[in-house]
Amino acid sequence: MRKVLTILLTAFWVLLSVTVSAIPADPTPKQIRQKDGTTITIVLYGDEYYHYTTTTDGYLITEVDGIYQYASVDSEGRISALGVNAKNPSLRTSVDNSVLAKASRGVPQQIFNKMQSQRRAENAVESRFTLDKMKNEGGLSRASAKQERVLVLLAQYTDVQFKTANVRQEFDDMMNQEGYSKNGATGSARDYYLDNSYGMYDPQMDVMGPYTLPHDMAYYGGNDDARVRDMIIDVCRAADSDVDFSEYASDGYITRLFVYYAGYNEAEGGPADSVWPHRWSVHSTPSFDGVKLYDYACSSELKGASGTRMASIGTFCHEYAHCLGLMDYYNTTYGTGTVNLGTLSLMNSGNYNNNSATPPELSAYDKSYLGWLELEPLPVTGSVEMKPLHELNGRGAYYINTSVDGEFFVFENRDMTYKWNKYINHNSPENGLLVYHVDRSNNYIAEAGTNAKQLWESNNLNSYAHECFKVVRAEKVSDVSLHLWFYPGRNNHTTLTSSNNTEFRAWSGDHTGYILENITAADKNITFDVFTADAELSVMVYDTKGSPVSGATVTLIDANIAKTMSNSIIAVGESTRALSGYYSYITNNNGKAVVETPTGDYRLIIGKAGVGTYSNDITVYPGATTRSFTIGNPNVGANITLYNYANNPTLAFNSGVDKSYLYGIQFDYDDIKVTEDGKRILASVMAPKNGTVKVAIKKNSEKAIVKDFSVDNSGVVNLTGEEVVLSKGDKVIVGVNNFSAWLDEDGNPDYGYNLISRDGETWQAQKYSGYGNIAWDISVGFADYRDSATSMSISNKTYNLGVGEVEQLAYNFSPAGSIGDPVWKSSDESVAVVDAGGIVRVVGAGQTIITATLDGKAATGSVTVNAVAEVEMSEPQLTNINGIWMANISWAPKQNRSNWVLYYKSNIDKTYTRKDFAGNVTNYTISNLIEGAEYEVHLSSKHNYLANEIWGTQSAQFVVEGELIEPESVEISGYKEVIGVDETLQLTAKTMPEGTYDREVIWSISPSNLASIDAHGLLTALNGGEVTVTATSVIKKVSGSIKLTIKNAVADIVVEPYQNDAIITWSGKHGSWKVDFKGNGVQKSATVDEPTFHIDCLKPNSSYTATITPIVDGQLVTDRAQTVQVKTTANMNSYASITAKGSYSTSDIIPLRVADIQGTLESVTWYIDGKQVAPPTAKLSAGRHKIEAVVKTMLNSEKLIKFVIVTQ
Incomplete structure (x- = not known):
């Protein structure tokens, strides 16, 4: 596989730069505030090549002087305004409706394709000049170093400047900051690529600017970005004096350049003259610092179409991935017939996940292509366990090749709880197996007029029904329900073969030959059994009426294993391979099960509870074969009974003559020997040799023939005069006396057959001799022998x-x-x-x-x-009471209904709110409506006897008056920068700007072991350290953060030892502490209210210990106590003095102490301004203060020392 990929990628990297790569339009409907103050909700389509805008119901519109008008499009793709301002569907008048007859419903696909093709061709022609020159000068090289510098330039226009304050620092944080979380981000761009590369690729984004361009926005972005390359050249010229461009070049060409331009972008609903984010090349190749400008990508400063929310990393990651070599995975022609990877892929619309703040994890194929993951060949047999993709360390994802070089399948385990995957529209499961079909071969694609390899090179790889990068979906649904693509997924798809999933086949139709069974997701890992097959047996199962039987179990058991088994029926409903040599599948709605298996001899068993069973020994040959089988179908009310013959319950039916019961067996048309004239005739049956027997014969639904026949010496009953001629589809049942019928199929009446049941519900035919299961196709079953209706x-x-x-x-x-x-x-x-x-x-x-x-x-x-209509819903009635908008929804039942279901949501909400009503309730009031928001309401009746069914949906829409103000940030107040352990803070958060609808927030704190915060913003400090508190708005996920420092109860301890005393200080936020001081005969305890402690009368040059314990709510908190060592200094001078500064501030604690005492100190008594105090004293007021100490030693009885200090 690595060899295959290397050959493909080397050629591809040289060619990929001939095309523009762009993000698709953000598919989310956007509410736009227009120049005249009105709002309209728009939907964007297309990409950099060709794009257009519609109303929510699909009418084409175009912007004219800041206001959208209804529009039409001609055959050349030119969009023309119709002169009438567009409105949302619920606000239209008769004037609007009249002009809609002239407006286009979007852009027809053939016109869209035409414009895309023309502009791609124009771009390709322009780019070849540069590409040829680059080839002549040594070609391009793909960056693969662990660390790489990327230049990010900030460019603003003469008329549109950056709105973001401190813009360079903000973008530097978003690009590089570890754990970046602003606006709900999951991380920085550097975090994204570090995580996806398993630490192998570390881009360092150097952000420079902002630089002012020489022209306005329309100069560069008008007329579909006509001069966008000039914008890149102009910003590079402006930055030339600050930047050494050679540091961002490879082989003489600048290939790692990203430009953020001021304002909005057109892909997210920005002005028509704004630039569409894209990745391209500059064909005029100007030089800077000795290297030539070539490859670049760009996007906008701001997110969306209004407000001041800064862009997030999604678009950067998408466009930069193009610079690394990845292609777009969406249908770049926006045609039909293809499957969109949607939010699953960064190279589709995943760059918009979580408002572009959380792009999804790259696929295993993407990581392999970029050199960060080595794909391993899937084993041909055995058990496989796959860890989540993000937990791999360079290997652990798999591939299988097809017979075509360059076409293969890739297997990965995608964990949807991983931080980069949380905003994929997955809806469950938490993790699952994803299989990708990749075609980079020379397969010719007639619809495209070229081969798959060239579609990759032109960035059109998923624009045709032959998709070159697609998911093998467990269920064939669109990306809206992509959670159903996973194996085993919500619906427990535990088996994957080329038969049960046609997407698991090469484009030639060839099967992969691989069978994955017992696919299980547990503890984040995926496990499955894998083996290979070289044969395909299609089994068609019918009942006795010729109708397909769905849900029947079709099982093949290796012949060597079958010989050791009894003739019991396999459990109906078993659908997996429990042991090697067992292959079991369930028939589909057409009665078909396709069994992929190695060739060889097997026992085939077919069964369905309540229908019947079939068992036979067969040989499976190489290739594909189809065989049909019939199992019985019991009918309630038929004259059927069970008779215990030879300890084996056997089937019997009423003869209709003497009410005796005959034991019957049923045969198909194909089971009867062909006569010389081409007919199939049942001419004889076998019976015990006892003279005369009663034979009953019933064909299809005709009345049974019951007649006595003689048995010859060989035990043959010749049905002379009652021969049964069979036509295609006919079935016949024969019974003989009190024994099972025997069939003379080929003139060799060796054996008869019994109907055997182990459970009284499922049946099989067995040779009367007991030699095992029957050796040719025979259908066993029940039939209804009541007369046919006339x-x-x-x-x-x-x-x-x-x-x-x-x-x-x-x-x-x-x-x-x-x-x-x-x-x-x-x-x-x-x-x-x-x-x-x-x-x-x-x-x-x-x-x-x-x-x-x-x-x-x-x-x-x-x-x-x-x-008939079941209910009629009135127009919603809006009222405003004390500033709160409410809508009353009322309805009138039209039928006898008493249960109702009401769904409603705004264009802001992601999901519907459901309300259920019982009895005679006929109205409901929706309160706390969002000003400026559009609402939709759906009402249905719910039947009492079908609790999960709803009928007769009525719908309505309405718009609440006022301005819909988008949230841009969250401000947090009520905090202090430093708090203590166990201290609480009541924080408040407010979304900005004022009046935004997204007012509720969710609080979070990191790391959570240092502090906790409840839903109301009450923070409790737990341990010392620095914490980040974040408040995130509920709807739009904008956020704001603050940082707090939590001080431990005892921290930063400082010991100042002297000859006869010591001062200990520390930091902490508790109101009191207990200090235990001991050593050398000294043992003293004291409670202090300030974080300082002074002790005197110590021995010189002696060691002591001090234990400081915080007191919380009157209780000692011993587990937070700190112990320090104290060692006094040696003897000093023979006289004593006061040690203090001459000046203190009023906030200082005065550390009173004496020094230079000869002899052993017995006591010191302190006075300040004539008043006795205990050192260290409290804070002093401003002014001069007299300090006195009466010192008593063993050598000198007493000595008075005086000192004057000044506090300010």
Whole structure:
């Protein structure tokens, strides 16, 4: 695989730069505030090549002088305004409706494709000049170093400047800061690439600027970015004096350049003259610092189409991935017939996840392409365990090749709880197996007129039905439900083969030959069994009426294993390979199961509870084969019983003559020998040699023939005069006396057959001799022997039913007790449909007549079905009470309904709110509406007898008055920069600007072991350190953060030892501490209210210990106590003095002490301004203060020392 990829990628890297790579339009509808103050919700389509805008219901619009107007498009793709300002659907007038007849519904696909092709061709022609020159000068090289510098330039126009304060620092943080979290970000751009490369690729983004361009925004971005390359050249010229461009070049060309331009971008709804984010090349190749400008990418400063929220990393990561060599995975022509990877991929629309703040993890293929992951060949047999993709260390994802060089499949385990994957539209599971089909081969694609390899080179790889990078989906649904793509996924898809999933085949149609079974997700890991197959057996299973049997278990058991088994039936419903040599599948709705297996001899067992079983020994040959089998179908009410013969329960049916029971066996058309004239005739059966036997023969639904026949000496009963001629599809059941019928199939009546059941429900045919299972195709089953109906009548009735409602129609057969297969018909299937059992379901408004025929004869009577509205909902009534908007929703039942379901959401909400009502409730008030928001309301009735079914949906839309103010930031107040352990703070958060709808926040704190915070912003300090507190808005996920320092109860201890005393100080936020001081005969305890402690009368040159314990709520907190060592100094001078500064501030604690004492100090008494104090004293007021100390030693009885200090 690595060899294959290396060959492909080397050629590709040289060619990839001939095309523009751009992000697709943000698909999210956006509310735009226009120049005249009105708002409109728009939807964007396309990319850098060609794009357009529509209303939410698809009408083409274009911006004219800051206001959107309805528009039309001509065959050349030119979009023209129609002169009428566009409005949201709910606000349109008759004037709007009249002009809509002239407006286009989007841009027709053929015109869109034409414009895309033209502009791609123009770009390719322009780029070849540069590419050729680069080839002549040594070509391009792909960056693969662990560390790499990327130049990020900030450019603003003469008329549009940066709105972000301290813009260079803000963008530097977003590019490089570890753990970047502003605006709900998951990390910085550097974090993203470090994480995805497993630390192998470390880009350092050097942010420079901002630089002012010489022209306005329209000069560069107008007319579909006509001069966007000039913008890149101009900003490089402006930065030339600050930047050494040679540091960002490879082989003489600048290839690592990203430009952020001021304002918005067109892809997210910005002005028509704004630039669309893209990656391109500069064809004029100007030089800076001896290197030539070539490759670049760019995007905008701001997110969305309004407000001042700074861009997030999503678009940068997408465009920079292009610079590394990745292609776009979306349909760049925006045509139909392809599957969108959507939010799953950075190179699709995943760059918009979480408002572009959390792009998804790169796929295993992407990481392999970039050299960060080595794909391993999938084992051909054995058990495989796969760790999540983000936990791999260079290997652990797999691939399998096809027979075509360059076409292969890639397997990865994607963990949806991983931080970069949390905002993928996955909806479960938490992790799962993803399989990608990659085609970079020379496969010719007729629709594209080229091969797959060239589609990669032109960045059109997923623009045709032959998609060159796609997911092998467990369920064939769009990216809206991409959670159903995973194995095993929500619906437990535990098996993957080329038979049960056609997407797991090469584009040639060849099967991969690989079978994955027992796919399981547990503890973040994926496990499965894998083996290879060289044969494919398609098994078609039918019941006795020729109808396909779905849900039947089809099992192949290796012949060597089968020989050791009894003839018991395998458990019906078993669908996995429990042991090697067992291959089991479930039939689909068409009665088909495709079993991929190695060639060889097997025992085939087919069964479904309540229907029947089949068992046979078969040989499976190489290649693909199809075989059909029939199993019985019991009918309730038939004259069927069980008879215990030779300790084996056997099937019996009433002969209809003397009420005796004959033991019957049923045969298919294919089971009977072909005569010389090409007919299949049942001419004889086998019986015990006892003279005369009673034989019953029943063909299809005809009345059984019951007659006595003689048995010859060989045990053969010749059915002379009663031979049964079979036509294709016919079935016949034969019974003989009280024994199972024996069939003379080929003139060699060696064995007869018994019907054997182990459970009384499932059956198999077994040779009477007991030698094992039958050796040729025979269908075992039950049949209904009641007479066929000759006529049918329907109860005349009229039903008034709501859309989706069902009703079982009443009908009778004649004669009484007979059976039949009527054919039902609805006169208008757009109103109601009816199934084979006479169950009618309403599908649309109107009236229809239900009739039936029996064997081509019309039944008497008919049913009229009226599809009626079940409820009528009035227009929502909006009111404003004390500044709070409310909408009253009322409805009037039209049918006898008493249960209701109401759904509503705004264009801000991600999900619907559901309200259920019972009884006679007919109104509901929605409160706390968002000003300026658009709402949709849906009301349905819910039937009592079908609790999970809802019918007759009524819908309405309304817009709340006022301005819809988007949140841009969150401000946190009520905090202090430093707090102590166990201290609490009540924080408050406010989303800005004022009046924004997104007012509620979610609090979080990191690291969580240092402090906690509740839902109301109450913070409790737990341990010392620095914490970051973040408040994130609930809807738009904008956020604000603060940093706090938590001081431990005892920290930063400083010991100042002297000859006869010591001063200990520390930091802490508690109100009091207990100090225990001991050593050399001294033991003293004291409680202090300030974080300082002074002790005297110590011995010189002696050691002591001090333990400081905080007191919280009157209790000692011993687990936070700190102990320090104290050692006094040696003897000093023979006289004493006061040690203090001459000047202190009023906030200082005065550390009073004496020094230079000869002899042993007995005591010191302190006085300040004549008042005795205990050192260290409290803080002093401003002014002069007299300090006195009466010192008593063993050598000198007492000595008075005086000192004057000044506090300011």
